[in-house]
Amino acid sequence: MYNDRVYDVHSLGMDVYDKVVLSNSPSLGGIAVAIHLDGKRLSFARVGDSNWRHVSVIRGDSFADCVYHHGRFFVVTMEGLLKSWDLSGLHGPKKKTIIAEDDGDFSDVITRYLVSTPWGHLLQVRVILDTDQENRVKVEIDRCDLKSRKMVALSPSKALRGLAVFLGQNSPCFLPINKFPELRPNCIYFTTPRLRNDSTFMRHYNQWSGAKVYDMNKKTLEPAFPSGGGNFGTMYPSEIWFTPSL
Template identity: 65%
Template sequence: MANELSDLVLYDPFTAALIPLPPITGFAPCIQGVYGDEGKIVGYRYGCYMIERVHDVQSLGGYFYDKVVLSGPPSTCRAVALVIHLDGKRLSFARIGDTYWQQVSVIRRNGDSFADCIYHRGRFYAVTMEGILKSWDFSGPDKPRKKTVIAEDDNDMFDDPVITRYLLSTPWGNHLQVRVFLDTHQGNNVRIEVDRLDLKSQTRVALSSGKALRGHAAFVGQNSPGILSTKEFPKLRPDCIYFTTPRLRERHAFEHRRNQWSGVKVYDLRRQTLEDAFPSSGGLYGTIFPLEVWFTPSLI
């Protein structure tokens, strides 16, 4: 969560425990603090652009961050937090206890941005809106080791635009990519396809929609995703993906109001239908400032 100063904190909603991450001014030189007469922060400037505008201390917390992923429980071995920020253009990390963020990747070209990131089998992975997949290994004492896993842009392969992407780590060891298309021939104007990302051959392998999740239910959104067995949780629908409101940036996703996607949705891969999981009040701006997140309570 972002606190009253727009600094990120790890928050357990069930115990109210808080663990601070580095402050937003730790994204230097991207963010610069503005201080009042008493030395307190009264606002922020973007050091990378719009330097003349001062943002109030609370506003940046609502839109500067896109997603934060942890390498493990924050209490173990100074876990790493990886954050997508600045409209998906930058990727930075910090270890629990650090005082500043370190930038690991920047997208400078127009039309692309980071769509999602995940921690999978000891490495962080991030996929861009164009389908480029990169990974980082933080296990060594030096700077993280970066690798481009899939370098080819796959956007030109499809007639329908890809409006967002997600990454999933499965219990059976596969690394999946979920592509969400704007398809006016489908109900709710959405079509979803799932690929297996073959990390050895560095290729995408298309999966049958009805078999991609092996009867499980997947959860994706602006915080860490997960896959659950519908045998252990029988009230969940098998071979379905549960979505919180996605943060959409592409302008074509809003054309003619064809994709007013707000609230929690469930997509049935077998029937190719997108439905409301339950009523929500996301409103018109739901895809610009998503409201919902997933919580996984500990039963220990």
């Protein structure tokens, strides 16, 4: 319940929370950060806490993604602003603004992701409307230079270094092609992004439903495997990536 309202299962992902990010395994202690209330609020809780505490509220924009990287939580907004929080201290959250201005592409941005790479870089993945493409989608990857506080554009080969990347509403995952030969190098495997109830999206991006694979070299978006899709799939995605415990 929230404000005396009872939410059904579908509403949880549309009205209550968008994404939850962990600093590490709950068994080791740690912190969870949640993007919720239609991307307008950021809250956190430590293992053992009985309630969530607000970190930030945003107006006129919305939080697109969050990732834990080098001891801090980094959050990017739909307009491209980037901030980080240190939530480990005893005296409350410590915020740092990395990028304070939008990148000029936000009007065409479908969604954004933040990715912490195995080689230590923080990447931003932007999914952009591109009507010149058959699938109307273009994906660009930038490296977040935390020292200069700028985004540095990367070529497909340098961005992913020949790996396959899985992105969605759970934690990102990099997989080497030599160990998983059925995957494709320099490709991003997407599940349908968490979407607001936006008629503009429904008109332009209906082909992005279910799980998709984007080839950074060919700039193509294809189904990763057969899916029900349709309008229902774009608004209430059921697909997520998961890593089995072996």
